[in-house]
Amino acid sequence: MVARAATAGRADVELIWRWLETVVDPEIPVVSVVDLGIVRDVRWHEPPSGPLLEVTVTPTYSGCPATEVITASIREALRHRGIESLRIVNRVAPPWTTDWISESGRRKLERYGIAPPRPLSPGATPPCPRCGAEDTECIARFGSTPCKALYRCRECLEPFDYFKCH
Amino acid sequence: MTPAADADDALFEYLLRLGDNALILSHRLCEWCGNGPVLEEDLAISNVALDLLGQARYWLGQAGEVENKGRDADTLAFTRDGMDFRNALLVELPRGDFARTTARQFLFDHWHLLLLEALAGSSEPRVADGAVKAVKEVRYHVERSDEWMVLLGDGTGESRDRINSAVCEMWPYTGELFESDGVVRTLADKGVTTLHEKLRDPWRARVERVLKRATIEPPADSFMHGGGYHGVHTEHLGYLLAEMQFLQRAYPGAQW
Ligand SMILES: [Zn+2]
Numbered sequence: 001m002v003a004r005a006a007t008a009g010r011a012d013v014e015l016i017w018r019w020l021e022t023v024v025d026p027e028i029p030v031v032s033v034v035d036l037g038i039v040r041d042v043r044w045h046e047p048p049s050g051p052l053l054e055v056t057v058t059p060t061y062s063g064c065p066a067t068e069v070i071t072a073s074i075r076e077a078l079r080h081r082g083i084e085s086l087r088i089v090n091r092v093a094p095p096w097t098t099d100w101i102s103e104s105g106r107r108k109l110e111r112y113g114i115a116p117p118r119p120l121s122p123g124a125t126p127p128c129p130r131c132g133a134e135d136t137e138c139i140a141r142f143g144s145t146p147c148k149a150l151y152r153c154r155e156c157l158e159p160f161d162y163f164k165c166h
Numbered sequence: 167m168t169p170a171a172d173a174d175d176a177l178f179e180y181l182l183r184l185g186d187n188a189l190i191l192s193h194r195l196c197e198w199c200g201n202g203p204v205l206e207e208d209l210a211i212s213n214v215a216l217d218l219l220g221q222a223r224y225w226l227g228q229a230g231e232v233e234n235k236g237r238d239a240d241t242l243a244f245t246r247d248g249m250d251f252r253n254a255l256l257v258e259l260p261r262g263d264f265a266r267t268t269a270r271q272f273l274f275d276h277w278h279l280l281l282l283e284a285l286a287g288s289s290e291p292r293v294a295d296g297a298v299k300a301v302k303e304v305r306y307h308v309e310r311s312d313e314w315m316v317l318l319g320d321g322t323g324e325s326r327d328r329i330n331s332a333v334c335e336m337w338p339y340t341g342e343l344f345e346s347d348g349v350v351r352t353l354a355d356k357g358v359t360t361l362h363e364k365l366r367d368p369w370r371a372r373v374e375r376v377l378k379r380a381t382i383e384p385p386a387d388s389f390m391h392g393g394g395y396h397g398v399h400t401e402h403l404g405y406l407l408a409e410m411q412f413l414q415r416a417y418p419g420a421q422w
Contacts (some may be wrong), residue, residue, distance in 0.1 A: 063220025064298055092224065093295035095302065140206035141310050142213040146303075150206060166302055 011035045011083065011093045015043050020055075026069045027145055030112045033070055036060065037100025037110045040091060049085075053078070056089045060166075085125045098166045114148065115162040127164045128153035136160075176352040177290065179252065180230045180359065182242070182347075183395055184296075185225030187254035188266070189243055190217035190403070193410050194261050203264055208311060216242045217303040228292045244414035248404050250398040256339040258394070258403040262332070263323070264321070265318060266292060269332035272311040276372050279304045280365045289357035312376045319380025326381070334385050335379070341390025344369070349395075 010150035013018075020042070021034045033039050055074060061068045071088050078086055098117035101109075106116035115126040126135040131154030143150040148161040195215035202208025205258035226239035256274060261267045282304055318329040344366040346354065353359045374384050393399070413420060 059220070060304060061217060061220060062224055063218070063274065064215035065216070092299055093291070095299040097302075104409075121337060140210055141313075142206075142210035146213040146216055164306070 002020075010044060011081070013042050013044070016053070016055075016078070018075060018082075019081050023070070023073045026066045026073070028109070028114065029113065030108045031105045033057070033074065035102045035105030035108065035161050037096065037102070037105075039074075040069060043154045045087075052085045052087055053083055054089060056091050058091050060096050063074065063146065096166070098163065101163075109163060113160055115151065115160060117163045117165045119165065122152040125151060128156060128158070129160055172356070173352060174232060175354060177358065178229055179349045180353055181225050181232060182252040183254075183294070185222045185229055185242070186251050187241075187257050187274075187278075188218040188225065189222035190251070190253045190269075190406065191246040191257040192222060193214075193257075193406055194257065195267070195271075197261050197269065211267075213237075214307050214310070217300075221300045221303070222297045224299070228296065232292070237405065240414070244411045248399055250406055251394075251397065251399065253390050253394050253403075253409070254342045255340070255394040255400055256336065256343065257401060259336070259339065260402055261389045262335075262357070263328060263374060265328035265332040267335045268311065268314045268318060270331060271307070272305060272315050272376070273336055273340055273373065274343075275304060275311045275332075277340070277365060277369050279308050280369055280372075281360075281362075284365070288359060290353075290414045293358055295321035315376050315380045315382075321381045329380070330382050331390040333382060337387075338389055340389050341387070342392040345392065345395075347395065393397060 003157065017039075017125055018030065020031045020039050023033045025031055025033060025038075033042065038057050039055060040058050041054070043054055044054045045054055046057060055078075057074070058069065067090075071090075074088060091166050101117065109116045109130045113129050115129045117127060120126065120144055125134075125138060127134050128136050128151075131153060135154040137151060137154060139152050140150040142148075143161050147163060147166065149164050150159060151162050152159045192215045195211050195218070198208065198211045199215070200208065202211055222243070223239045226242045228243055230239060256270060258267075259270065281300065282297045282301045286292050288294040290298065308414055315329065318325040320326070344362050346361045346363060348361060350362055354361045370384075377384050406411045
């Protein structure tokens with residue numbers, strides 16, 4: 001453990017990004033904070049007091065209650081890897097957008113039963129993530145969390161969440 | 167006082183207005199949590215409330231930094247007295263029935279979106295950053311409010327009567343939203359915000375377009391209430407604060 005802590009004292013940034021890929025969103029536990037585009041930057045600083053890792057995160061929605069849990073999870077995951085000197089910076093601008101969700105994040109959402117965000121022409125609805133049917137209808141603009149809307153599939157009749165474009 | 171100090175005071179006041187509007191309206195919406203007409207709507211209202219609460223936290227946090235006296239968003243929200251609140255009267259009115267909540271939200275949302283769209287181009291990064299973020303959320307609020315207005319207005323006789331009288335009741339509280347006092351003018355001069363009168367015509371056009379679809383006659387402008395932006399509130403705000411601030415008042419500094 002000592003050896004690992006020593007190397008983690010200034011671990012490679014690429015490696016840290018991979019560690020952060022294990023930190024999941026508390027509300028959608030199949031996607032990581034990296035998949036969602038919540039982590040914006042990872043960099044080392046060299047103040048006189050010794051190396052300091054700075055992780056910049058951005059909130060998805062202003063009122064997202066998961067933000068504090070996410071910050072705590074990142075802190076815990078990195079401390080577990082031996083990073084003690086850590087600063088998490090919350091950056092509002094530029095504002096988070098669903099365009100920042102990675103391809104792998106979109107696939108994971110769909111497999112989990114959440115239709116990933118996509119540009120929809122007016123009146124169009126997202127296809128059902130369960131059976132792929134196009135014939136779906138909106139039940140509520142706001143689903144279980146602010147980032148989702150509730151839809152129903154007219155083919156398999158199952159309700160599903162749609163991750164709204166933002 | 168130097169011009170710079172004046173400008174900082176104005177910015178602090180203005181950030182309080184943005185924050186308090188969002189905070190107080192959020193609290194009114196929260197009162198529906200568990201009481202919504204249907205489960206989906208209960209969730210939708212709570213989600214709009216959550217968006218507004220997040221925005222309030224941002225604006226009040228910025229206000230505290232500008233003031234630079236060690237007050238953070240929580241301190242500003244939970245330890246100020248009624249006369250120190252800077253929200254418009256519209257948002258503190260009791261939630262009433264679902265029609266009143268909907269009418270108030272509809273009138274507020276359209277103003278809110280127009281204001282935030284203007285603030286997105288602010289010369290002050292604190293203001294622009296918060297507005298750009300909030301605009302995306304408030305667009306959804308507007309869509310939802312518009313749908314409900316049409317659903318209730320063009321619905322049954324009962325729903326039409328109720329939403330119609332709710333719009334008439336809320337209308338005299340909208341005047342305040344379009345006034346520019348010294349604070350707004352000072353900041354508009356510096357490109358931090360826009361003169362609020364400029365929002366009136368586009369607001370009226372947008373609101374009337376939806377009211378028409380809802381088969382509701384837009385009320386004529388007559389007497390308008392005001393004073394919220396200067397701390398002169400209705401009696402309703404005190405009751406709201408008594409509930410909202412209870413815990414921090416009874417157990418100062420409590421955290422969990
Ligand atoms: Zn289906």
